[in-house]
Every structure is written in C-alpha cells, then in structure tokens.
Amino acid sequence: MLDPKFIRTAPEDTQKALALKGYELDLQTLIQLDDERKAIQVKTENLQQERNTRSKGIGKAKAAGEDIAPLLKEVDDLKQQLSEAEGQLHEVQAKLERILSEIPNIPADEVPAGSDxxxxxxxxxxxxxxxxxxxxxxxxxxxxxxxxxxxxxxxxxxxxxxxxxxxxxxxxxxxxxxxxxxxxxxxxxxxxxxxxxxxxxxxxxxxxxxxxxxxxxxxxxxxxxxxxxxxxxxxxxxxxxxxxxxxxxxxxxxxxxxxxxxxxxxxxxxxxxxxxxxxxxxxxxxxxxxxxxxxxxxxxxxxxxxxxxxxxxxxxxxxxxxxxxxxxxxxxxxxxxxxxxxxxxxxxxxxxxxxxxxxxxxxxxxxxxxxxxxxxxxxxxxxxxxxxxxxxxxxxxxxxxxxxxxxxxxxxxxxxxxxxxxxxx
RNA sequence: GGUGGGGUGGCUGAGUGGUCGAAAGCGGCGGUCUUGAAAACCGUUGAGUGUAACAGCUCCCAGGGUUCGAAUCCCUGCCCCACCGCCA
Structure with a gap:
C-alpha cells in the first residue's frame, strides 16, 4: 500500500508515477472519498467525545448519590446519532481501504519507461x-x-x-x-x-x-x-x-x-x-x-x-x-x-x-x-x-x-x- | 474428535460495568552515587490517528451485541494451554 499521506500531499506526482506502471489513478474519486471520510470522521469523533464526557458525568453523579434520570434523558438521542455516524464512517473507510489496497507500488526513479x-x-x-x-x-x-x-x-x-x-x-x-x-x-x-x-x-x-x-x-x-x-x-x-x-x-x-x-x-x-x-x-x-x-x-x-x-x-x-x-x-x-x-x-x-x-x-x-x-x-x-x-x-x-x-x-x-x-x- | 482452562503493554501478571490506556514486578531508557561498573535510589517507558503544538478520537485476540457507559456482561469466530482419544 502507498502512504495515503503521500497521495494526499502529492496527488499529481503519484498519478504520474503510477502511469509509468500503466496504472490510471482515479484521483477525483479518491480525493472526493477522502474528503467525505474526513468530514464523517470529525463528526463521529465529536459525538464520541460527547458520549464519553456525558457518560463520565453520569458515573460521577451516580457515585455522588444524585438522581441520574434527567441526565439519561439528555443523552437519549446521542446514541442513535453516534451509531449512525459510526456506520457511515465504517462504510466510507472500507471503500477507501479497498481502493487503496488495489493501487500498485510506485516505480523507483531509475526504472526505465516501457510497456512490456x-x-x-x-x-x-x-x-x-x-x-x-x-x-x-x-x-x-x-x-x-x-x-x-x-x-x-x-x-x-x-x-x-x-x-x-x-x-x-x-x-x-x-x-x-x-x-x-x-x-x-x-x-x-x-x-x-x-x-x-x-x-x-x-x-x-x-x-x-x-x-x-x-x-x-x-x-x-x-x-x-x-x-x-x-x-x-x-x-x-x-x-x-x-x-x-x-x-x-x-x-x-x-x-x-x-x-x-x-x-x-x-x-x-x-x-x-x-x-x-x-x-x-x-x-x-x-x-x-x-x-x-x-x-x-x-x-x-x-x-x-x-x-x-x-x-x-x-x-x-x-x-x-x-x-x-x-x-x-x-x-x-x-x-x-x-x-x-x-x-x-x-x-x-x-x-x-x-x-x-x-x-x-x-x-x-x-x-x-x-x-x-x-x-x-x-x-x-x-x-x-x-x-x-x-x-x-x-x-x-x-x-x-x-x-x-x-x-x-x-x-x-x-x-x-x-x-x-x-x-x- | 471429547472435556476443562485461557487470550491484558517488550515479558510476567492484577483488574467489584464508571476518573482504566490499564496496578505491580521484571526488562529498556535517562539520572543520582562511583575512578569505572554493580547494587541502591529517583524519574521515564505501548500502538495508531490527529494538531503548528495541545486537545480529541481509536485500540486490552477478532467481529457483532447489551448499556448513558465495556478490558470487565452476552454471542460468534480464531488462537493457545492441560488431560483423554486417534494419528505420521
């Protein structure tokens, strides 16, 4: 697998290098998918953070003997949102993974050009x-x-x-x-x-x-x-x-x-x-x-x-x-x-x-x-x-x-x- | 194939469902001491992602599930160990 960071920072170079191998890199799809991934990932991680802090709070409240019922109510739909976001993230990650795993290695500089x-x-x-x-x-x-x-x-x-x-x-x-x-x-x-x-x-x-x-x-x-x-x-x-x-x-x-x-x-x-x-x-x-x-x-x-x-x-x-x-x-x-x-x-x-x-x-x-x-x-x-x-x-x-x-x-x-x-x- | 017990950081090994990425010991690294070393003592020590740097997020075999919250509970799979059976 190529370094995803390298593809991201030098997409044209990657595409050019892969062309030497006769491989046509679909940059547009890749970049679009990666942008999508980034957005969903940020969203998911924010929701996860929210869940973590809320849950911690509930734990503390319970330990202090407080009534946690109202807290549970607040957190009610968070769970739904989070599992939805996680589902989307997994999906887009799997797609990306699949594409990345089928991209061949880049030829070394000294490799001569040619088709066969x-x-x-x-x-x-x-x-x-x-x-x-x-x-x-x-x-x-x-x-x-x-x-x-x-x-x-x-x-x-x-x-x-x-x-x-x-x-x-x-x-x-x-x-x-x-x-x-x-x-x-x-x-x-x-x-x-x-x-x-x-x-x-x-x-x-x-x-x-x-x-x-x-x-x-x-x-x-x-x-x-x-x-x-x-x-x-x-x-x-x-x-x-x-x-x-x-x-x-x-x-x-x-x-x-x-x-x-x-x-x-x-x-x-x-x-x-x-x-x-x-x-x-x-x-x-x-x-x-x-x-x-x-x-x-x-x-x-x-x-x-x-x-x-x-x-x-x-x-x-x-x-x-x-x-x-x-x-x-x-x-x-x-x-x-x-x-x-x-x-x-x-x-x-x-x-x-x-x-x-x-x-x-x-x-x-x-x-x-x-x-x-x-x-x-x-x-x-x-x-x-x-x-x-x-x-x-x-x-x-x-x-x-x-x-x-x-x-x-x-x-x-x-x-x-x-x-x-x-x-x- | 049968029965039972397990999979936690480099290793050994704790871990009542809540502040646990995780005690303790060993090992590693840095330091104090020493002419030097050992011993002793002090500190530090998983991986990934992310950031200018923080923060945040993920990972306690893997994948699902329950829950506000899972290393901890449930299901499936994989692997390991012990004994029995079979076998090159």
Missing part, C-alpha cells in the same frame, strides 16, 4: 552460450531419453502443467535445491527457515497477492479460506507481519527458504505449454530480506548477486535486466530479472526475479522496527528474489550440459550432492 518485457533494459551478461557441434535436444526430449522426465504420467495423475521425475533427473533436481540452500545459508549469510505451504488471506494481502490477484492462486475448498502459496515470499515475508523489531541490531534479517510453489497460471493458456518451464507446481529457493529503509537499494543489489552467484558456480550463461515500468509487478518498486540461456530456444529465459518493495508490503503488513534515532516504530523495507527457481535451473543444466550421446554432464559443484556421479545417461 520488450522494453526491459539489459544491464549485464555473464558467460558465453556454448556452441554445439551436434543437433541438440530440448529438455523434454532429453528428459524422455534419460527416462527422467514424464509429463504423460503427470497428466494422468493430475492434469496438464505438472511433471514426474525419475532417477538421475529427480536426484539432480534435489541436488540443485540442496546446493542452493546450502550456499545461501553457508556463504551468503541467510537464516534457513521452514514455513507452511498453506496460508490465510491476511498473509496474501500482506505481500500484495490479494485482493487483486485471486485468480492466480489455488484456493482450498475449506471454510477457512486457505490458499496454497504461490511463492515462499508470502509465508516468509509475513513472519514479521504485525511485528515491531525492537532491537535494530538484528537487521538486516535475511531468510532463505525452500518451498514448492503453486500457481494456477490463469491467463497463460497456450504459453510455454511444452515441458516444465511453466508449471502449476514447482520448487523454488527464495531469499527474503528485511532492511532499514536507507539500505533497501543496496540490499537488492546484494541479493541479486547472491542469485547470480548460483548460476555462475553452475557455469550457466545468463543476463540480468532491469524491468521497465510496464513489466513491474504490483508490489515492486524495482525489479531485476535474471535470465538463463536456454539453448533449445536460443533465448534467455527468466530464472529469478529480484525485487525491492520499499515500504509497500511493510505498510500492508505493519512490519516495523524501532528506530533508535527517533525512538519511534518505522516501516521496514522488504527485498526478495528467487535464488533460484529450481525447475527452470534443472532445464538449464540439462540443456546446457547435454552431450552428443544424449547424456548430461553434472556440474562440478553438484557432484557432492549426486553421490559423486559425474554424468547421467
């Missing part, structure tokens, strides 16, 4: 795509010939956009997960955390998936309104929901977390239907940082580097782009996407998305820290990113390390996790 991914700007590139002297296979064919990937059985078990893995491929998938988690915990200073894969509405509201993006989620058929997590970001970030970090020396708080992720992929019919690029269920190692406001830009750079380090140690060529305004997510102020080279597509494909949310999520969540300089609670900044999407990393390893005979060389750093195996065939 075509306008994202490459900021660096690492590694050289390998030259193959044979006809390469994509991961689907490779997986099939290795008896390692089976989409037909998955669709029998469930439906489309799921996968079954076997043998060396399944193990490679697990090895990648372990390697990523160990690296971030052991070398990049993250605390490992394990969280629920099912969350409530409040958590999804906190990180910004709700109320606007319900369609992207799998909802459980349960009166408790539970959802499968679309990313570990949701449970991990919400760890600090409604919390005040009293001791600022524990900041930054850095969590690394491996979870499955569940996405309904509503609206992406026909995109990436082949293979395991876009699945309803996939594994991800997520990095989440809670930082002091002045540190979030640096934290985003650091965190992006942690994700890139995984690709470099795996020897996978990648490029990093900064998302343009139109491609930025709802909650993000700035996002770096890391894209890995996928030989069969002769393209770089997203494998990690690292974002700073500034105080947008923190405000929704009321995640704060006590600033020792002011002695006051202030909103934290949140930063997160994939480090990395495991399924897509598996694709990249299979395709980039494939050999003419259809076997796949295991990158050096993964071999300890593969029982020393150097190649799967």
């Amino acid at each position: 991914e075509e306008d994202n700007v490459e900021i660096r590139r690492w590694g050289e795509p390998r030259e193959f002297d044979f006809d390469i296979k994509d991961h689907v064919d490779l997986g099939a010939s290795l008896n390692g990937l089976d989409f037909d059985t998955a669709s029998k078990l469930t439906g489309s956009r799921f996968s079954v893995m076997h043998g060396g491929v399944a193990r490679l998938h697990r090895a990648l997960t372990q390697y990523m988690l160990n690296t971030h915990v052991g070398e990049h200073g993250y605390d490992e955390v394990y969280v629920p894969y099912v969350v409530n509405r409040e958590s999804l509201y906190g990180t910004g998936q709700l109320p606007k993006f319900e369609d992207d989620l799998f909802k459980l058929n349960d009166e408790r309104e539970f959802y499968l997590i679309p990313t570990a970001e949701v449970p991990v970030t919400n760890i600090l929901r409604n919390e005040i970090v009293r001791d600022d020396s524990v900041l930054p708080i850095k969590f690394a977390c491996h979870t499955p992720c569940f996405r309904s992929e509503a609206g992406s019919h026909g995109r990436d239907t082949r293979g395991m690029i876009r699945q309803h269920q996939f594994e991800k190692v997520e990095l989440v940082q809670f930082v002091k406001p002045q540190n979030s830009d640096a934290a985003l750079v650091e965190l992006t580097g942690h994700a890139e380090a995984i690709l470099e140690s795996l020897g996978l060529p990648y490029r990093t782009v900064i998302l343009c305004g139109g491609d930025l997510g709802f909650s993000a102020a700035k996002t770096f996407d890391i894209e890995v080279w996928v030989p069969s597509q002769e393209k770089y494909r997203e494998i990690s998305s690292c974002s700073s949310f500034r105080d947008f999520q923190a405000r929704r969540m009321k995640a704060r820290f006590k600033n020792p300089e002011t002695g006051k609670p202030e909103l934290l900044h949140t930063v997160n990113g994939s480090g990395l999407a495991v399924g897509r990393t598996l694709i990249a390893v299979l395709e980039n390390y494939q050999q003419a005979d259809g076997s796949v060389i295991i990158p050096e750093v993964l071999r300890p996790y593969m029982g020393g195996v150097e190649r799967i065939s």
Whole structure:
C-alpha cells in the first residue's frame, strides 16, 4: 500500500508515477472519498467525545448519590446519532481501504519507461552460450531419453502443467535445491527457515497477492479460506507481519527458504505449454530480506548477486535486466530479472526475479522496527528474489550440459550432492 | 474428535460495568552515587490517528451485541494451554 499521506500531499506526482506502471489513478474519486471520510470522521469523533464526557458525568453523579434520570434523558438521542455516524464512517473507510489496497507500488526513479518485457533494459551478461557441434535436444526430449522426465504420467495423475521425475533427473533436481540452500545459508549469510505451504488471506494481502490477484492462486475448498502459496515470499515475508523489531541490531534479517510453489497460471493458456518451464507446481529457493529503509537499494543489489552467484558456480550463461515500468509487478518498486540461456530456444529465459518493495508490503503488513534515532516504530523495507527457481535451473543444466550421446554432464559443484556421479545417461 | 482452562503493554501478571490506556514486578531508557561498573535510589517507558503544538478520537485476540457507559456482561469466530482419544 502507498502512504495515503503521500497521495494526499502529492496527488499529481503519484498519478504520474503510477502511469509509468500503466496504472490510471482515479484521483477525483479518491480525493472526493477522502474528503467525505474526513468530514464523517470529525463528526463521529465529536459525538464520541460527547458520549464519553456525558457518560463520565453520569458515573460521577451516580457515585455522588444524585438522581441520574434527567441526565439519561439528555443523552437519549446521542446514541442513535453516534451509531449512525459510526456506520457511515465504517462504510466510507472500507471503500477507501479497498481502493487503496488495489493501487500498485510506485516505480523507483531509475526504472526505465516501457510497456512490456520488450522494453526491459539489459544491464549485464555473464558467460558465453556454448556452441554445439551436434543437433541438440530440448529438455523434454532429453528428459524422455534419460527416462527422467514424464509429463504423460503427470497428466494422468493430475492434469496438464505438472511433471514426474525419475532417477538421475529427480536426484539432480534435489541436488540443485540442496546446493542452493546450502550456499545461501553457508556463504551468503541467510537464516534457513521452514514455513507452511498453506496460508490465510491476511498473509496474501500482506505481500500484495490479494485482493487483486485471486485468480492466480489455488484456493482450498475449506471454510477457512486457505490458499496454497504461490511463492515462499508470502509465508516468509509475513513472519514479521504485525511485528515491531525492537532491537535494530538484528537487521538486516535475511531468510532463505525452500518451498514448492503453486500457481494456477490463469491467463497463460497456450504459453510455454511444452515441458516444465511453466508449471502449476514447482520448487523454488527464495531469499527474503528485511532492511532499514536507507539500505533497501543496496540490499537488492546484494541479493541479486547472491542469485547470480548460483548460476555462475553452475557455469550457466545468463543476463540480468532491469524491468521497465510496464513489466513491474504490483508490489515492486524495482525489479531485476535474471535470465538463463536456454539453448533449445536460443533465448534467455527468466530464472529469478529480484525485487525491492520499499515500504509497500511493510505498510500492508505493519512490519516495523524501532528506530533508535527517533525512538519511534518505522516501516521496514522488504527485498526478495528467487535464488533460484529450481525447475527452470534443472532445464538449464540439462540443456546446457547435454552431450552428443544424449547424456548430461553434472556440474562440478553438484557432484557432492549426486553421490559423486559425474554424468547421467 | 471429547472435556476443562485461557487470550491484558517488550515479558510476567492484577483488574467489584464508571476518573482504566490499564496496578505491580521484571526488562529498556535517562539520572543520582562511583575512578569505572554493580547494587541502591529517583524519574521515564505501548500502538495508531490527529494538531503548528495541545486537545480529541481509536485500540486490552477478532467481529457483532447489551448499556448513558465495556478490558470487565452476552454471542460468534480464531488462537493457545492441560488431560483423554486417534494419528505420521
């Protein structure tokens, strides 16, 4: 959520900034509603004050043994007026809340203009795509010939956009997960955390998936309104929901977390239907940082580097782009996407998305820290990113390390996790 | 699943329906004392909204209700604890 005060004091700036994201802010409605709110709120609070002082007076009179009947009479219609005013206030507040909760975050100054991914700007590139002297296979064919990937059985078990893995491929998938988690915990200073894969509405509201993006989620058929997590970001970030970090020396708080992720992929019919690029269920190692406001830009750079380090140690060529305004997510102020080279597509494909949310999520969540300089609670900044999407990393390893005979060389750093195996065939 | 007991400030924990945003203790912060520290003593110490600053208003798990007045009474939900049953 944006700071309502900021919108109020700089409405045109807000509108302009949001336009970069392709969002049209209806200022007139918003301002009108806010004025209405203010008027009703003043009225309500005056009535409340009246009630409080009168009630206190009645209490005193009663204690003094006076006759309170006339006092009660005086206060008779106050109650009616007050409940009416409170009703109106709640209504207008709910309306405002709803509107505010659906306004996206403002892009950072350095975010390039643009409408979609075509306008994202490459900021660096690492590694050289390998030259193959044979006809390469994509991961689907490779997986099939290795008896390692089976989409037909998955669709029998469930439906489309799921996968079954076997043998060396399944193990490679697990090895990648372990390697990523160990690296971030052991070398990049993250605390490992394990969280629920099912969350409530409040958590999804906190990180910004709700109320606007319900369609992207799998909802459980349960009166408790539970959802499968679309990313570990949701449970991990919400760890600090409604919390005040009293001791600022524990900041930054850095969590690394491996979870499955569940996405309904509503609206992406026909995109990436082949293979395991876009699945309803996939594994991800997520990095989440809670930082002091002045540190979030640096934290985003650091965190992006942690994700890139995984690709470099795996020897996978990648490029990093900064998302343009139109491609930025709802909650993000700035996002770096890391894209890995996928030989069969002769393209770089997203494998990690690292974002700073500034105080947008923190405000929704009321995640704060006590600033020792002011002695006051202030909103934290949140930063997160994939480090990395495991399924897509598996694709990249299979395709980039494939050999003419259809076997796949295991990158050096993964071999300890593969029982020393150097190649799967 | 059954039965019983609970959810109050950073923590522990009081709180006959009226001056309670809330005793007390601990912890934190500031001070006195001390070469320094400890101890002792004194003061201070929840969040939000609002204001130039006050004032005012809201918040004692959440949402409803009763009442002139609710932390306190009633209803619903959520969560926690104990015991029993079942269970990976």
